[in-house]
Amino acid sequence: MLGVAGLIVSAASRVTAAGPAQIEPEGYGGSTVGQWACGPTARSSYGGIGGHVRVYTDEPKPKAAPEPESEEKPELKPDLDPSAPPPAAPEVRRETPDLEPHGPSFGGGGGAEYRDFTRLECDGACGSSDEIPPGRVLGAGRANVGWDWDYFGVRVGGLIFQRWNDNQDRSPTSYAIPDAELRLGRRAGFHGGLGFGAYNVSTIFRPGAYASMGYASGAWAADLRGGIHAVFDGQLGARVDASVRYGVSRVVAPGLGFAVTGAERLSPEGRLFVVFTP
Numbered sequence: 001m002l003g004v005a006g007l008i009v010s011a012a013s014r015v016t017a018a019g020p021a022q023i024e025p026e027g028y029g030g031s032t033v034g035q036w037a038c039g040p041t042a043r044s045s046y047g048g049i050g051g052h053v054r055v056y057t058d059e060p061k062p063k064a065a066p067e068p069e070s071e072e073k074p075e076l077k078p079d080l081d082p083s084a085p086p087p088a089a090p091e092v093r094r095e096t097p098d099l100e101p102h103g104p105s106f107g108g109g110g111g112a113e114y115r116d117f118t119r120l121e122c123d124g125a126c127g128s129s130d131e132i133p134p135g136r137v138l139g140a141g142r143a144n145v146g147w148d149w150d151y152f153g154v155r156v157g158g159l160i161f162q163r164w165n166d167n168q169d170r171s172p173t174s175y176a177i178p179d180a181e182l183r184l185g186r187r188a189g190f191h192g193g194l195g196f197g198a199y200n201v202s203t204i205f206r207p208g209a210y211a212s213m214g215y216a217s218g219a220w221a222a223d224l225r226g227g228i229h230a231v232f233d234g235q236l237g238a239r240v241d242a243s244v245r246y247g248v249s250r251v252v253a254p255g256l257g258f259a260v261t262g263a264e265r266l267s268p269e270g271r272l273f274v275v276f277t278p
Contacts, residue, residue: 034232050111
């Protein structure tokens with residue numbers, strides 16, 4: 001876990017000298033209920049940390065320099081009507097995050113997750129095989145390249161994750177699969193998309209095929225995703241994920257998310273994250 005945190009911090013120090021960057025550390029926790037092919041039904045309880053970094057190689061367009069404030073003091077007029085209301089204060093414009101960087105980009109991320117199992121039942125299908133894997137820390141990572149235009153964006157890459165093939169395994173098995181996402185619509189507004197792979201740290205460990213829709217305006221942004229994922233090691237199930245974030249400044253936007261997965265039973269997952277746009 002310390003290695004993942006160090007990776008995020010070191011990436012943050014590197015990307016600030018390039019084009020626009022997005023750095024998103026997160027933590028999450030949840031559970032799901034499923035069954036191995038020839039094993040018992042069990043509850044998987046998990047919690048993890050990790051993050052993503054994306055760097056856009058095009059330099060951002062320079063912002064217009066603000067006009068210098070006049071040093072001239074307003075002339076005091078003795079004949080002003082004392083009953084007149086005071087002049088309105090100048091409007092203060094609040095800076096908001098840049099939601100639409102353009103051009104080529106490089107992204108990557110990963111996480112560490114502790115996963116533990118509790119055996120629930122066998123339904124007569126286990127025989128003598130009622131063992132469950134030991135609790136331990138698993139790892140996962142991803143990397144991709146992308147390109148963004150106003151109304152279209154694409155990401156293509158791959159991810160690697162660990163899972164338990166069988167309830168009697170003493171160590172997990174690593175898998176590598178493609179990771180891709182297609183965006184339609186402007187990110188500063190309504191948008192949708194299709195993807196295969198992952199969209200946050202938890203789904204690097206639980207990849208799948210999903211559809212998405214979202215809306216962003218000013219400091220607010222919200223996303224809703226749903227699809228079929230490997231929610232319990234090798235068992236597929238439905239996953240619906242909703243998240244929202246709010247930019248407290250141009251640089252910092254904290255957020256939270258909630259997901260429901262369904263294999264043998266419906267199970268919850270929650271996460272907290274922060275989006276930095278230096």
